[in-house]
Amino acid sequence: NIFFGLRIPALYRAGRFKVILIAVVISLVYPNSFKWVLSNYNGINIINLLLSIVLFTMGTTLKVDDFINVFKNPKAITVGISAQYIIxxxxxxxxxxxxxxxTALTAGLILVGTVPGGTASDVITFLAKxxxxxxxxxxAVSTVISPILTPIITLLLIGNQIQFNPVDxxxxxxxxxxxxxxxxxxxNYKFPNFCEKLKDYLPTISxxxxxxxxxGVIGANKQAILTSSVIILIVITLQYFLAMLLGFVIGYLAGMDRxxxxxxxxxxxxxNSGLSTSLAKTHFPNLSQATVPGALYSVFQNFVGSILAYVFRKYQS
Known part of the structure; x- marks a missing residue:
């Protein structure tokens, strides 16, 4: 029961959402505590480096079969990926x-919409049966094609409002x-046994x-979040639940099983709200609040996702 480096029992015994919530509280009370996360060290963007670590852990749990499954179920994959990058x-x-x-919050929200699916979806899917x-x-597929689709779609949607280089x-x-x-x-291919042992530590790392x-993002934008939190939280809540609702509708219309x-x-x-936050920090440096939607979405989806997984599981049992 391991998916993308997240062992189900360990994840929920550790209380991932509680840990995130504690970090959020600390960042609001002591906003400078995590200031270093958004800084550079010897020319290296720290937030990008941190996100790369998460994606590396994802890679160590992937296998070629995960991509071969695309050809075994092309209809469902096509529908899911199309919805991901259009809806x-x-x-x-x-x-x-x-x-x-x-402009800043719009840019951040657009990035939340144009990045690939998050790895937590695999855990929640397991729990929801x-x-x-x-x-x-x-x-896996949405992540692999994201270097092409994320910049292009972002450019099409807000390229007339914000200057950025899609190639960069x-x-x-x-x-x-x-x-x-x-x-x-x-x-994982060269040292499968080592990666298997490594999986026990990956949940904690990620x-x-x-x-x-x-x-880091919330601490750096404390004042902006406190003054605009109601509106942006409403927007993020709608984005999350509308996505869930439309997913049900699309799946049903496509003739998929339950x-x-x-x-x-x-x-x-x-x-992958972490990626949206990283991209906002890197490519919209003059729009500091562009990182806020991704950070808040990460907190929200972890909290609501665990509840919905229980609801789905109970409904099917």
Whole structure:
């Protein structure tokens, strides 16, 4: 029962959401405690380095079979990936316009919509009795193609409002996401026994890293969050639940079975918010609040996801 380095019992015994919540509280009370997360060290962006560690752990748990499954279930994969990169970005743009978000928050929300699915979706899918193989494949495929689609879609949606270089974003995603995953894949292929033992430690590593990223962003934007938290929380809540609802509708209309429908719904709702935060920090340096939506979305999806997993599991039992 291990998916992308997250051992289910260990994850919930450790109380990942509680750890994140504690980090958030500390960052609000002592906002300078995690200031170093958003800094550079010898020309290296710390937040990008931290995220690369998470993606490396993901790579060490991936196998070639996870990609071969794409050809075994092409319809479900096509529907899921299409929804991921069409519905989520358009929904983010619609919500940003409907609530008249400023440029920075709009950019951050768009990035939450254009990044690939988050690895936590595979854990929640397992707990919800969904199609875990489909979830793993959806996350893997959406992540691998993100260097191309994320910059292009972001450019199409907000390129007329914000100046940024999509090629630079492409390179960033290759460096932050693809390279660490490939290294992890190679390590898993060459030393499978070592990676199997390593999995016991990966939940702790990735949880700590995510906590640091969230705490760093929230601490740096404490005042902005306190003054605009109600609006942005409403937007993030709508984004999450609308994604879940549309996932159910799309899965049903596509003729999927119950497990696949639940999987697509979860996959849409769970985004790689850490990546959106990292990209916002790197490519929108003059828009500090652009990192806020991703950080808040990370906290929200971890909290609500564990509750929904219980609801789905109970409904199917």
């Amino acid at each position: 989520m970005p358009l929904m983010a743009l619609t919500l940003a316009s409907a609530f008249s978000l400023d 969904g199609d875990v193989a489909l979830s793993v494949s959806l996350t 974003m492409f390179i960033s995603i290759i460096e932050i996401v693809i390279v660490p995953i490939i290294i992890g894949l190679i390590l 949880s700590i890293v995510i906590c640091l990223i969230v705490a 497990k696949q429908i639940i999987t697509v719904a979860i996959e849409l709702a769970f985004q």
